[in-house]
Amino acid sequence: MRPMSKLAYPLTIRSHHLLCMLGFRGLGYNSTFVSNMRSVVEELRSDCTLALTLVAGCDVICAACPHKREGKCLRKTDSEAKSVSLDLKILAKLGFEPGTQVSFCEALERVKERIRSEDMAEFCSDCEWWGLGYCVAGLERLKARLNALL
Ligand code: SF4
Numbered sequence: 548m549r550p551m552s553k554l555a556y557p558l559t560i561r562s563h564h565l566l567c568m569l570g571f572r573g574l575g576y577n578s579t580f581v582s583n584m585r586s587v588v589e590e591l592r593s594d595c596t597l598a599l600t601l602v603a604g605c606d607v608i609c610a611a612c613p614h615k616r617e618g619k620c621l622r623k624t625d626s627e628a629k630s631v632s633l634d635l636k637i638l639a640k641l642g643f644e645p646g647t648q649v650s651f652c653e654a655l656e657r658v659k660e661r662i663r664s665e666d667m668a669e670f671c672s673d674c675e676w677w678g679l680g681y682c683v684a685g686l687e688r689l690k691a692r693l694n695a696l697l
């Protein structure tokens with residue numbers, strides 16, 4: 548049985564973080580951020596039936612980010628607008644509305660069906676983590692699976 552969670556479900560996930568989670572290998576903005584993101588990713592990987600609310604805005608991963616202030620992404624002056632715009636593009640690509648509730652499995656199935664590596668290159672080309680190749684490798688790993696489980 549899964550240990551008692553500290554996370555509240557449905558878990559609020561900003562849509563572009565569905566892609567970031569695919570590439571998570573323990574890197575991030577500081578140790579608090581990494582520890583929080585690891586908890587979220589590990590819990591979802593342990594049970595993909597867990598429910599998410601997909602949003603275009605700050606989420607449970609942003610919650611421990613040093614760049615989140617006043618409920619916004621203030622990493623750079625244009626980060627809030629760019630992050631929300633990316634969330635909306637990904638929601639549209641997946642065929643979901645902001646605020647849609649789905650299981651993590653269903654969200655991953657949509658990612659697997661509808662997002663290609665070329666799309667990710669377009670979405671992510673100006674992200675500082677893109678050059679590592681972890682995220683596109685995570686997407687390709689997902690596509691190679693028979694089901695959506697990570
Ligand atoms: S490249 Fe950046 S925005 Fe794109 S999935 Fe990876 S961490 Fe997320």
Ligand code: SF4
Pocket residue numbers: 605606608609612613614615619620621622626630
């Ligand atoms: S950089 Fe911005 S979008 Fe990314 S986790 Fe931090 S607050 Fe959220």
